[in-house]
Amino acid sequence: MSFMRQCKLGDVLKFGNGKVRPSSEGAIPIYGGNGILGYGGAKNYDGETIVVGRVGAYCGASYYENRPIWVSDNALSAKAKNGYSAKYLYYLLRNTDLNQHAEGSSHPLVTQTLLNVVDAEVVSDPDEQKVIASVLTSLDDKIDLLYRQNKTLESMSETLFRQWFVEDAQEGWDERPLSGIANFLNGLACQKYPPANDLEKLPVLKIRELSSGISETADWATSHVKPGYIVEAGDVIFAWSASLMVKVWDGEKCVLNQHLFKVTSNQFPKWFYLRWCKHHLAEFIAVAASHATTMGHIKRGDLDTAMVLVPPPPVLETMSKQMQPLLDKQIAIARQRKTLEKLRDTLLPKLMSGEVRVAC
Incomplete structure (x- = not known):
């Protein structure tokens, strides 16, 4: 060309x-x-x-x-x-x-x-170079703005949680183990569930993907696994081995691998068990680091000893009216950001190769 x-x-x-x-x-x-x-x-x-x-x-x-x-x-x-x-x-x-x-x-x-x-x-053409850079910069700026918006929402959620459950916690609130307010489903050894064909398969969610997103190098597993092991955007995922982290998954549909918990609850709202998992994360990281192994981890017993304050249902409902909209907005923004990232990553090689051109 x-x-x-x-x-x-x-x-x-x-x-x-x-x-x-x-x-x-x-x-x-x-x-x-x-x-x-x-x-x-x-x-x-x-x-x-x-x-x-x-x-x-x-x-x-x-x-x-x-x-x-x-x-x-x-x-x-x-x-x-x-x-x-x-x-x-x-x-x-x-x-x-x-x-x-x-x-x-x-x-x-x-x-x-x-x-x-x-x-x-x-x-x-220098002018075309500038236009290409402008298109990609515009996408990156929008992605960065969404990232900063979510950081602000996360800070607001953390501030409210600390105020309610650390600074102004009420005497008489029920105290339960973290394992008592949510279900922690460990993932599959996905190498035992290979896809039978290219149509009935899903990418495997491992610690690497939880941190960096699904990539072309991700492993694949059959989509015919029990529904609980399917991860959708908005699910709470807890990496309990190696690099401990708690995240709301914002990627594509995938299969949960071992060393990851999918955290759910039929009794408590998502924001509640998410914030308590994050609250205890530093403690869990310290526990994992104390294990004399090549790959630090926590055990289910650590979930039993991590305590949670549970307010009465009317109080929890009032809290949810403030917290759930913040979390819902975070999830929506994360999805929007993923969409823009995918668009940018699709356009980048096409613009650089000349396959797609922009008017100067």
Whole structure:
């Protein structure tokens, strides 16, 4: 395609090294190999700068900034050369799996020398580059806004919960174990439930997917499992082994794998058992860390010893009138965010390859 140009990354970007993080305190972001790792009082780059993780499992990950920053020695900088849009090139790098070019298996590493010779294909017209970047930036901005809205809603929910059950808890409220207010269904050993064909199958929800979402590398299982093991958006999932976390699932329909609990209750509202699971999470993480095993975990007995305050039904109903709308809105926003992320991830490679073009 004549409007596309074959080149090397070094033809369009000037890479630079980071430096040891400054000791001074301040508000300037300090970038490491996996994003912002802190803040300091000095800068070594300003203006439009792309940061590329240099070392570790996330080497090759790219970040864009247009303000003073410090790039540490675990990252590289990249500046757009004349005639190229920095934001467009940032999306070009996001669409390029730089991690696959890393050297070393136990300690992956990307270098300036390596990145300079990576093959690339870029849109020749600077104006079209800017329009492409604008389309993708608009989606990213909306996704970020939704993320921040959900963080605010989460903070509001946490504040109300602490006020009711920690600061102003009433004497005489019923005390029960966490295991007494909800059902904790452990997932399946999904390797024992392989799909029989490509039509009757679902992706497997493991700890990795709970953290990062379903990807092309996800395992698959048959869809013919008991309904309880099917996970839908809005379900509460508790990872009880390795990386302990409690999340409201916001992804696609999938099958629950072992090491994850699906948390439900026929007696109490979702917000109630979700917040109590989150309330005890730090305690559970400490318990898991104390186990002398290669993979920390909690046991069902830990759910029995984690205590919950249960207010009288009229009080709980009043609380639900405030809490349930917050949770419902969080779930709705999460779904909207997932939709936009899917749209962005679909458009990104098509815009970068020229398969889809935008009018200038």
